Amino acid sequence: MTITFVVNQVRKESPGYTTTALAFEAHRRGHTVYYVGIGDLVYLSDGYVGAHCRKVPDREFRSLHTFLEAVIGVEKQLVSSAEWHVMWLRNDPAVDMEKRPWAQDAGVLFGQLASKQGVLVLNNPDGLVRASNKIYLQYFPESVRPQTIVTRNMADVEAFYQAQKHRIILKPLKGSGGKNVFLLDKKEEKNRKQIVEAICRDGFVIAQEYLPAAKNGDTRLFLMEGQPLMKEGKVAAIHRVQQAGEIRSNIHQGGQAKRATMNKEMKTIVETIGPLLREDGMFLVGLDIVGDKLMEINVFSPGGLIHASEFHHVDFMEEVITAVEQKVANLTGNP
Structure with missing residues (x-):
């Protein structure tokens, strides 16, 4: 191959x-x-x-x-x-x-x-066109995602901020690695216009409801062919914990990776979105989950699989490459 x-x-x-x-x-x-x-x-x-x-x-x-x-x-x-x-x-x-x-x-x-x-x-390039930014999340059932608006209008952000009782997350529609992600609350209220303007320089802003469970970090869960990536009964997932005083748990922003297991909330999310991801040809993706909500779907280059392998003492890369080999065999007729 x-x-x-x-x-x-x-x-x-x-x-x-x-x-x-x-x-x-x-x-x-x-x-x-x-x-x-x-x-x-x-x-x-x-x-x-x-x-x-x-x-x-x-x-x-x-x-x-x-x-x-x-x-x-x-x-x-x-x-x-x-x-x-x-x-x-x-x-x-x-x-x-x-x-x-x-x-x-x-x-x-x-x-x-x-x-x-x-x-x-x-991943399937036609599917990637649809998933080229964070609005892709809005294609999935409302039950598994946080309340969200996408806009460039300050008045829209203000109204959403009021409706969410003065606590929301702001981030760019196109972005990765936790760059330009802000918590807007009463402490930062005086800076809200500058924050929105800074994000909007590069396009649209996403405003999301703040989930209290986010104070404990998030979980990066890997799916392969719409199912949790598993090896020897262990799931490819890491718990990412933010630094003190930081809202972002991304590893690139100083977040610390820890061992994670899959709970019933994660299983519900996977059962809800897995078949849709498979339809879109999303072979390997990383889900960012807080509590019972899916915050983001990383479809291009989800990271953290080395950490997951180290924490669980298995090599998840073996499972992934085996699956790729099988896909090629199916295409070429050489099983």
């Missing part, structure tokens, strides 16, 4: 990223693995998608650090998607929104072409 991982920029990848661990596991199994930055993608004169790829060297690696170091040091080579079985879109469009706006949609656009040419593209 030949699998091509598409990331924002190869040189900015980290050994701690889930993408690195997935690529490492695929290489360990003897598959041909390529790394591609968004800017490396090409549409070739013969009608195929291609890319200036970094091929993982054909040798063993003792750690994720040495693995990624070797990948970054490899010279690029132009490779046609006619040689790929899998194109895995692990880039985060929100990261490129400010400095590289041309790169935001490129992965999905090239992915759509590759998919029509017979390449297995993960």
Whole structure:
């Protein structure tokens, strides 16, 4: 199997990223693995998608650090998607929104072409178009999501703030990693206009009801094919706890990861949205859950799977790559 991982920029990848661990596991199994930055993608004169790829060297690696170091040091080579079985879109469009706006949609656009040419593209690029920002959550049943408005109008935010008894969360419609997420309450009331204006510089603002359970952090739960990712009876999930005085539990914002298990509220959420995610071709996603509510669905490059593996003493990457192998076998007729 030949699998091509598409990331924002190869040189900015980290050994701690889930993408690195997935690529490492695929290489360990003897598959041909390529790394591609968004800017490396090409549409070739013969009608195929291609890319200036970094091929993982054909040798063993003792750690994720040495693995990624070797990948970054490899010279690029132009490779046609006619040689790929899998194109895995692990880039985060929100990261490129400010400095590289041309790169935001490129992965999905090239992915759509590759998919029509017979390449297995993960997650499904047509589904990713629908899920390209946080409004995707509003397609799912109201019972599992917090009360929300999406607007650029200050009066709308004011009315929602009053209706929610002066305590709401504000964040950008397009964003990731906890960037520009604010708690608006009476303490911050005097700054509310500036906060909304700051978020609206990059587009729409999401205002959500504040969930008291959020003071205890959130849970990142991984779903594969619409079901909880499991290995040896253990579920791929982490509990993320924010620092003192901080509302954001994202690891990139200083949140601390802890072991997590699945409760009945999470099971209800999965039963409600799992089939819909599967219909949209969302092979691997990360759900951010607070209490009995789904706060976000991370469809591009959900992180934290290394933490989950360490806490549960199993390698969830093995399960994921096994599932990819099976999908390719089903497509090629070679089970």
